[in-house]
Amino acid sequence: MKATYQKYTLIFKQASGTSRGVLKTKETYFLKLYEDTKIGIGECGLFKGLSADDKPDYEEKLKWLCNNINHNIEELLLKLKEYPSIQFGLEQAYLSLKSLNSFELFPSKFTQTKDSICINGLIWMGSEAFMKQQIKEKLEVGFSTIKMKIGAIDFNSELSLLKSIRDEFNPKEITLRVDANGAFKPNEALEKLKKLSEFQIHSIEQPIQQGQPYEMANLCSKSPIPIALDEELIGVFDVTRKQELLQIIQPKYIILKPSLVGGFRGSEKWINLAEKSNIGWWITSALESNIGLNAIAQWTYNLGNKIPQGLGTGSLFTNNFESPLEVKKGHLFYNNSLKWKYNLEV
Template structure:
């Protein structure tokens, strides 16, 4: 017999972190704990208020229902949770954890053995020009070869000047640059902005315009001088038919998968299968989970054998994160077996 409980936890940012949607100082998350006679499992339900499709008044009630009906089993519960992707992710992780001989070794591999690493991008948050420049300098000094900049909140020309200054010092072979607009561009100005950004030999831009403008986004992806990656566009697209239709209609150059926002590992795998069938490339990104969720995503991501830099460098953002073996070094994510987990709610 499995017993299930849920727990709320507030993560505190070390410093306010800005996107075009606003500035965050805290991050709410929830944990599902499964207990049997033999073992214990933990999964994180990484909801992002204001972005997740399951940011709903009945979120906690649904968590309570899941725990009360845990006897239904994973497959049945996942089907019932189609509108709650973050709970799907937490539940998948919790069952995987429960079945493991080590609570946090979910996908054993060379990565979890400490024998290999995952290439990741360094994340630069929005802020003043000086703050953004300092972050870039710090990321380069830390050995990152791929940097992702949040754009769309400060003056566009200032953002271009920052990119220009990076390119003056670092070539494409030195530093790969990605930008993320979080839907900040107006449809009528997007193409011109993409043209100006493309002058700095960027890898890609995430979500230049708001989601659900399918025809506009499809047209942008067709004529863009800069590869476009869909991110928020994927949120709330739950059925297999709609996933395939979206990719077939828009034909993006990339998609970015956040398991907490698109239905866990199984939901993400559906997107990957469709994308690969349509020659659309992809990478995986965390969604500001604690180290519990980040650990699950990182271990799963390693098994996918995608050599592109992944978005998994968010573990150091919080003052009250849980100690884990995850370590960032020279632009890669490592599993340090000398560091033991300290998970206390």
């Protein structure tokens, strides 16, 4: 077996805002495995400024993997413990290499176009007018769950946007999620959560910055809105530490991005621990190309979690790859009449 990798820069159709800044491009890496005439491909979805493996030696680690690709995959994954996005790319590439169809990693009713995945519509930060426009578009195309990123513009303007949705749609018609990306200060977070709760919010992701487990635990115990951990899970590699974190904070939900928490295996460890503690969960993409999103979607479908997932990011980029993934009426479909078109000559 041989392996190579290639860097690729995804370009946003429109600059997308979070509380950490505005995104215009996103770097990613593709790992390709070769065995006889078969090729397997996986995406190592590094997320600059967020991934635990955003390190100067990232490409050196990819080179090391390519040079050692014939070692046992479990040994490789163990040695890549602190490089979760590379772990995920390796998992995908192996599955791709062994499958009859390089992009059908988990055959199911989903890949047979017989079923779909319910997803939330993502509203990026920006001006109030821009956010209103996004909300209008998502509602018009049939999303019943809206996730709005907050924390960058004036908080009262964000409350007004949420009020405008609630004035028109009750919680049975539209589910509202918000994502603060750690934007609130601990001493102001509870008051803001109380104000947000007036609009019957399903959940809030990461209200304060990660790395403050006791402040987060206090917030979870008092918040009128269920809190979901997201960034808090990044960089927690040890199973015992994972368990301790959930026991200390006791969130209502955790949100899993396979590229950031060690791929399928890493995510499943978190899921097992969460379910033992009666903590809910869902899966979210981390701005991968359609190659990574395809793998996440197929795996997610097989988990059988019926609540809306965060897998609607495939249409964000100008230079994404054409694939069978298709969003219609708030659901992600795998449309087999659409074919893969990609050019990754390595």
